[in-house]
Amino acid sequence: MEMEEMKNTASESVTEVYDDAKERAKEESAKAEKIEQDKLLPPDPEALLEIRHLKKHFVLKKTIMGKPLSTLKAVDDVSFTVKPGETLGIVGESGCGKTTMGRTILKLHQPTAGQVFFKGEDIAGYSSKQMRSLRTKMQIVFQDPYSSLPPRSTVGDILAEPVRVHGVVPPSQVKEYVLELMEQCGLRDYYYERYPHEFSGGQRQRICIARALAVKPELVVCDEPVSALDVSIQAQIINLLKKLQKERNLTYLFISHDLSVVKYISDKIGVMYLGSLVEFGEKEEIFNNPMHPYTHALFSAVPNPNPDEKVSRVILTGDIPSPANPPMGCKFHTRCPKAMEICKHVEPNYKEYGKGHFVACHCYPQD
Numbered sequence: 001m002e003m004e005e006m007k008n009t010a011s012e013s014v015t016e017v018y019d020d021a022k023e024r025a026k027e028e029s030a031k032a033e034k035i036e037q038d039k040l041l042p043p044d045p046e047a048l049l050e051i052r053h054l055k056k057h058f059v060l061k062k063t064i065m066g067k068p069l070s071t072l073k074a075v076d077d078v079s080f081t082v083k084p085g086e087t088l089g090i091v092g093e094s095g096c097g098k099t100t101m102g103r104t105i106l107k108l109h110q111p112t113a114g115q116v117f118f119k120g121e122d123i124a125g126y127s128s129k130q131m132r133s134l135r136t137k138m139q140i141v142f143q144d145p146y147s148s149l150p151p152r153s154t155v156g157d158i159l160a161e162p163v164r165v166h167g168v169v170p171p172s173q174v175k176e177y178v179l180e181l182m183e184q185c186g187l188r189d190y191y192y193e194r195y196p197h198e199f200s201g202g203q204r205q206r207i208c209i210a211r212a213l214a215v216k217p218e219l220v221v222c223d224e225p226v227s228a229l230d231v232s233i234q235a236q237i238i239n240l241l242k243k244l245q246k247e248r249n250l251t252y253l254f255i256s257h258d259l260s261v262v263k264y265i266s267d268k269i270g271v272m273y274l275g276s277l278v279e280f281g282e283k284e285e286i287f288n289n290p291m292h293p294y295t296h297a298l299f300s301a302v303p304n305p306n307p308d309e310k311v312s313r314v315i316l317t318g319d320i321p322s323p324a325n326p327p328m329g330c331k332f333h334t335r336c337p338k339a340m341e342i343c344k345h346v347e348p349n350y351k352e353y354g355k356g357h358f359v360a361c362h363c364y365p366q367d
Contacts, residue, residue, distance in 0.1 A: 035113075043117040047081040048251050049105070049219060054078045054114035054124075056097075056104045060324055072324040074100040076275035078114075079350070082268070084218070087245070087252040089266030089283070091259060091298065093320065097275040098255045099143075102221040105253070106138050107131050118219070136166050136215040143224040145204035149196040155182070155207055156192040162214045178214070184247070185210040186240060202233035206240065213244065221253045226261060238265055259302050263287060268356075271295050274331045275323055277350065281357035291359045293338050330362065338363055 035053045044050050056075040059068045074097045082088045090098050103109050105116055107126065116124045123134065142148040149158060159178045163169060169177045179189050185206045196204060205225060212220055222241065226234040238261060244250060256262050262269060269286045271279040271294065279292040290296050297314040316335045321327050327334050333343035343362050350360040 043120045044081050046083055048084045049082040050117035052079050052115040055112045056100055056109055057112045070324055073275050078277050080270055080280055084251055085249050086267045087254055087265055089254045089262035089269045091262050092272035096272045098272055099223050102223055102255050137217055138219045139212040139217040140221040141208050141212050141225045144228055145201055145208050148208055151196055154193050154195055159210055159214050166215050168215055181210050201229050205237055219251045223255050274326055279359050285357050292361050293336050294332050
C-alpha cells in the first residue's frame with residue numbers, strides 16, 4: 001500500500017510540473033506575440049519618452065561554451081510613456097530594478113530586449129557613437145553626491161568640461177555660462193575655484209544638478225537624488241528641481257523609495273516590484289485609488305502626521321523572491337494578502353482599468 005501511495009504521489013507531482021511547464025510555455029508564447037504586435041505600432045507623437053517591453057537581464061552563470069545557465073531579470077517587460085514637461089515618479093523597494101531601468105533607458109546599460117523611443121526614434125539598438133549626439137539631450141543625477149564628483153577637479157572645471165566637450169557655447173563664453181548656471185542652481189560664484197570636499201551634501205547635489213543641466217538636456221533621470229540628504233535639505237533640492245523644470249521645460253524620470261517626495265514632485269507614478277511595473281497612472285488616481293495589493297502595502301507604510309487618525313497597516317509576510325529565480329505566475333503572490341490559486345500559476349495581464357490607470361493583478365477582470 002505504501003509503495004502504491006508513493007507512486008501516486010510521484011505521478012501527481014510529475015503531472016503538476018508538466019502542467020506548470022505547459023502554462024509557462026503558453027504565457028511566454030502569448031507574451032512574445034504581444035511584443036511582436038506592439039513593435040508594429042508607431043511611436044506616440046505626444047511622448048518625449050516611450051518605453052515598450054523593456055528588459056535588462058544579467059547573466060550570473062555560464063557553461064564552458066558560454067551558454068547562460070542562470071540569469072538575473074533586473075528589468076522585466078516594462079512599458080510606459082512620458083510627455084514633455086512631465087515628471088514620472090518610479091517607486092518600489094530596494095532591489096526592485098528602479099535604478100537599472102533608469103540607466104538602461106539612458107543606454108548606460110545595453111537593453112536585453114524592448115524598445116526605447118526618444119522623440120519618436122527607437123534608440124534601443126544605437127551604438128555608443130550614435131548615442132553621442134543624444135548625450136546632451138539625456139542626463140542623469142546620481143544618488144550619492146559624495147562619490148559622483150571627481151575629487152581633484154574644481155567646481156568650475158567639473159561644470160565647464162561637458163560644455164567644452166559638446167560645444168554648448170563658444171570657448172570664450174564658457175566661464176560666463178558656467179557662472180550663470182551656478183547662480184540658477186543656488187551656488188555662489190566664489191565656489192568656482194573650490195573642490196568638492198569643501199562642500200556639504202546639499203551643496204554637492206546642487207553641483208551634480210548643475211553638471212547635468214550644463215549641456216541643456218530635455219530628459220533628466222533623477223536617481224534618488226535626495227535619499228542621502230537631511231530632510232530639511234531634501235525640501236530645498238526638490239524645490240530647486242521643480243523651479244528648474246519650470247524654467248527649462250525639463251522632463252524628469254524621478255526614482256525614489258520615499259512616497260511623500262514622489263507625491264510632491266510627480267505628475268504620474270509607476271510602482272515597481274521585482275523588475276516589473278505592477279501599477280501605473282496619474283498621481284492623484286494612484287494615491288486616491290490604489291488598486292494593486294503591493295501599492296496598498298507601500299502606502300500603508302507611510303507615517304501619518306495626524307496622531308488621531310488611525311491607519312490600517314498592511315504587513316507583508318515573507319522575503320522578496322530572488323530576481324534570478326522569480327516565482328511562477330504573479331511575482332507578488334508569495335507575499336500578497338489577497339493571493340488566490342490562479343496567482344500561483346498564471347501571470348496577470350498588465351491592463352488599463354481606468355483612463356491611463358494600468359494594473360497587473362488577478363483581483364480585477366482579465367481577458
